[in-house]
Amino acid sequence: MGSQAEDQDLSRSSAAKYSLKYFENKMKVGLGTGSTAEALVQEIAARNLQNELDLTFVSTSTRTTKLADSLGLRISELSEVKHLDLVLDGTDEFDSGLSLIKGGGGALLQEKIVASSADSMKVIASISKKVDVLGKFPLPIEIIRFGWVSTLERLDNLFASSGITFNSKSMRTEDNKFYVTDEGHFIVDYSFEQIHDPYALEQLINQIVGVVECGLFVGLCDQVITGTRDGIIEVFDCDG
Numbered sequence: 001m002g003s004q005a006e007d008q009d010l011s012r013s014s015a016a017k018y019s020l021k022y023f024e025n026k027m028k029v030g031l032g033t034g035s036t037a038e039a040l041v042q043e044i045a046a047r048n049l050q051n052e053l054d055l056t057f058v059s060t061s062t063r064t065t066k067l068a069d070s071l072g073l074r075i076s077e078l079s080e081v082k083h084l085d086l087v088l089d090g091t092d093e094f095d096s097g098l099s100l101i102k103g104g105g106g107a108l109l110q111e112k113i114v115a116s117s118a119d120s121m122k123v124i125a126s127i128s129k130k131v132d133v134l135g136k137f138p139l140p141i142e143i144i145r146f147g148w149v150s151t152l153e154r155l156d157n158l159f160a161s162s163g164i165t166f167n168s169k170s171m172r173t174e175d176n177k178f179y180v181t182d183e184g185h186f187i188v189d190y191s192f193e194q195i196h197d198p199y200a201l202e203q204l205i206n207q208i209v210g211v212v213e214c215g216l217f218v219g220l221c222d223q224v225i226t227g228t229r230d231g232i233i234e235v236f237d238c239d240g
């Protein structure tokens, strides 16, 4: 039996390998962010799929772009490509309705923009990301730097007045400084424990002045492909 980290690696890479079957000739594809998306990018490069299928890629982060560049993949700007056939991304959690919590890797804003520009969003993940109720993973909320303390106050007041309880919140940090996203914002992670109505919570949070986006992805993902360390694949559909 391998370590938990080894299991995660193997399950991610089996899901990533399986997801290659969704590529078709001349497709425009969004590439997600995180270790699972990176496993996918490595597979694409190793099999020379960009040239073989004449694929156009758009990236969801500087992290993914850097890796893709280093492996010889060509990345286009979303503003030039405009519309995508498919986006393949990872997730931090998913439920049976395929609502997601994303943003553990800090790229939730670009990921949501890219997913919203695609005909289909497929998520690849290890089976350990499946939950009955979203919320164990702290929900990332991307906020504008200017006046961030007031924005947090507005968020806390909103939750209090809406009867929504959270266990804790923390500003995301990196190297002892506030983490700054690719678009120059901060992230605050709220631990709710249980999110019973992800759509309602997403709408509520996104109406707050100073909030750019939150990591709830509702109605965007149409399939989740999970793998296990033994290469067993399970595909979850929107209605399944």
Ligand code: 5RP
Binding pocket: 032, 033, 034, 035, 036, 037, 089, 090, 091, 092, 101, 102, 103, 104, 105, 106, 107, 108, 111
């Ligand atoms: C980045 C994300 C990632 O998809 C999410 O954090 C999952 O990452 P990993 O594949 O490393 O488990 O949302 O913003």
